[in-house]
Amino acid sequence: MVKNKNIHAFWQALIVALLIFWSGILVGVFFEDSRIAEITSFYSDSETAISDFEMASNLVFNENLDCQRLNDESKIFADRIYEEAKKLEQYDNSNKITDRMLHLHKRYDLLRTMLWQKIIENKQRCNESVDTIVYLYKYLTIEIGEVSTQKTMSNYLTEIKEQNPDAILIPIATDTGILSLGIIQERYDITESPSIIINEQGKIRDLSELSNIQSLLN
């Protein structure tokens, strides 16, 4: 026989452990919620901005107005999306207990794909020479070689962006199931990630080709 009713400690400990554990889950969810709320807020603003941008594009093209303002806005908007992408990546690196960030990531990838398409249209219609660097990568990969290759490419592109602040850098994950992105990849004959598309023509598929990026920029 166990002394002094200490046997109750077994189930009491289970309750206490469950309470602490559940509190931890709540704290984890709270952290995630606050990040998702922040990213969602950015996303809403960006979504509004891209609609505004699209409408402005239509107005400019339909009424043969000056493209300059549109081009300036596209750079500002793309830079904002790029900064938000960096923030999203940082949040992605912390441990997550729900997969809501993945859904948000997918929505952002769609937004970036739309942005890319808008910029292509603008470039064609306005004869704009702005540089676009689209970085297609895998979001869900855990393969060590691939992760390190992507990290190297990402760091290289960050430096390129710092050296060419006017260039538009758009990172897009290819494995979040975006149909339109798949179609665009087919158009550019991109079957593998990571890859980099420079000004819709130059393609970088390997680390050894990174040094060609500068020469492909305008």
Add this chain to the structure above:
Amino acid sequence: MEPIVATYLIIMFIALYMLSFFTILTIKNHKKLLDAPIPKKNYSISIVIPCYNEGSSIEGNLNALLDQDYPNLKKIIVVDDCSTDDSFKTVQKFAKKHPQIMVVQTPKNTGNAAGAKNYGAKFVKTELIGFSDADSYPAKNAISRMVGFFNDENMSAVTSFVPVRNKNASYLAKIQSLEYMFMGFFRKLLDFVDSVYVTNGPLSIYRKTIFDEVKGFDEKSITEDIEITWNMLSRDYKTAMSLSARVSTEAPTKIKPWFNQRTRWGLGGLQAISKYKRMFFKKGLFGAFVLPFVAISIVLSIFTFMFSVYLLAKSLVVAGLTAAKSTAYDAPIFNFADFSYHPSILIFYLVVLFMASMGMYFYILKKTKYGEKASIKRFFNMLFYLIVYGTLYPIVWFKSIYRYIVKDYKW
């Protein structure tokens, strides 16, 4: 949910459960931690000391035993296991001045402590039989703080609290001093659920009739003190621990002897689990708690270590490959985003566990009167113990498992 997060959550839940369990036992029994029942009768007792090349330390042990305040300590039996040094002569000379001491010698070296202990037990005629290591020094009241537990007729064995005497000899000894303090305290907590699963070598006392019933120590077991305790628990006998019975001992001061000692302890634990595996979930608290507790502790310790090594190795390999590729293709090795940190669920549990460990540490220091006051230096020792020592300790288990697999049961 990512598999890594799920694995982490499982480990954390088990750790939180154990933490809650020990905290609840502490709260419920905080007034009884140092209690020692007053003996209802004057139990006669003999102490057996196995001795193999212990000439340098055994006199201290014998002096401490001769100095005991317990009135009915009949005999102190030193069993020389055919020492190759002058231990036998030293003890004989010492015994001439103290008739309470009896010196015997095994016919040939038994090769382990169990053999010498069993040999010495043959000369014991008292109700209780105690065993003490030659390098351990029981405090003056150690035996009298233990015998009262035998008022319970079902009590088979009572063990003591073992502080480290040479804690200033090396940093390793200092860290073990903390470890022994924790081990002793948690063993006492397990006493409150009748689950003391080791009766240590420095000083443990057994009821002689039950000791004979289990046929003494298993000489095939490399840690006979674990085996005999499990043997008694498996027969529904009780075991107890007296936190106020202090027996100081010497801890290894260097890595190699420490590693060998711990490997041996681990190997003995594996032997005991193997021997009593049929009793998992079958035999009262022994099968329902002690066996799973020990087995889960081992598995969790190894798994957590491997999990941590995997995560660390993966990060290092990615960082190494990235650095190599970046260097080869003239890319920056890192960017500032790599150093950003965002708190996650990981932090909450680690903070809870860390704070609770610290709280427990200061409480144990105070409760056990361990002779240490809280200070910044000791706080860092505690950090080292929890983070470095605790993290690396499972390495010992790999050697123990290897020795178990190849049946290397040498002492």
